[in-house]
Amino acid sequence: MAKVAEVIPQGVQYEFIAEDLSNKSHLLLKYNPVHKMIPVLLHNGKSICESLVIIEYIDETWKGAPILPKDPYERAKARFWAKFMDDKCLLPLCNSYWTQGEEQEKAKEEASEVLKILDSELKDKKFFGGDTIGLADIAANFIGHWFSITQEVIGVEVLTKEKYPKLCEWIDEFVNCNIIMENLHPKDELVASFQARLQAATAPK
Structure with missing residues (x-):
């Protein structure tokens, strides 16, 4: 939400x-x-x-704070990257943590590829849309907040500053933006939820 x-x-x-x-x-x-x-x-x-x-x-x-740019080409780019986040990034990133064995190794490879693409796209930009948070940044919320917390809980590093410096800079900018920080799901609740999921997944059957 x-x-x-x-x-x-x-x-x-x-x-x-x-x-x-x-x-x-x-x-x-x-x-x-x-x-x-x-x-x-x-x-x-x-x-x-x-x-x-x-x-x-x-x-x-609500026209007060635009999320998409006015320029048609820039709007199309924002939609493209937002769709990329949902269609290409979410599943391999989740599977890189919540699967095991060959399936997990394959997911890590896929996750690495999409993270490389995102890191390259940011280049010298503060956010995916430029100087302000836009549609693609909001779509990437799960990388900036959920995914980083999952790494802490599970102890498997996929997204690191060494491999993806621009993407990690973006995460810092995104989660520390006041309007985003005020509305993120509380970290302690996510940690508890992920820990419970991890315990259920690793419990003897």
Whole structure:
């Protein structure tokens, strides 16, 4: 949910509802009957689903703090990298920690390739969109916050400053930005959740 909460413009009143995906609520099933997953944004009684779709809806509805650039080419680039984060990065990065054996080694190789691409794309930029946080940066939230915490819990290093210096600089800039910091999921809760998942995965069967 942080990916959505962190882009609600200041001054816009909203209610945050946490969802237990092991016991999905009637509201979630009602407002996202197709995927039955979070996040879901309810606005004026209508539901908008899927993170990137929600972010673009927010950008088009509240004009105070633009998320996507005005230039059509730059907007297309932002959409490309946001989709790259979701389609190409998420699965191999997760599998590089939560799998074992050959499957894990293959995932690490795939994760290394996508991280190299991201590190190269940043070049001398502060954020993926330039000097300010944009769509691609928000889409990469799981790398900047969730993934870094997972590394600590599991003790397997995939993303390091030695291998990916620009990407690690981006992480520092992103998570220490005030508006992002205020809306990130608390680290202690994520650590507890990941530790419980790790214990369940390694418990004798």
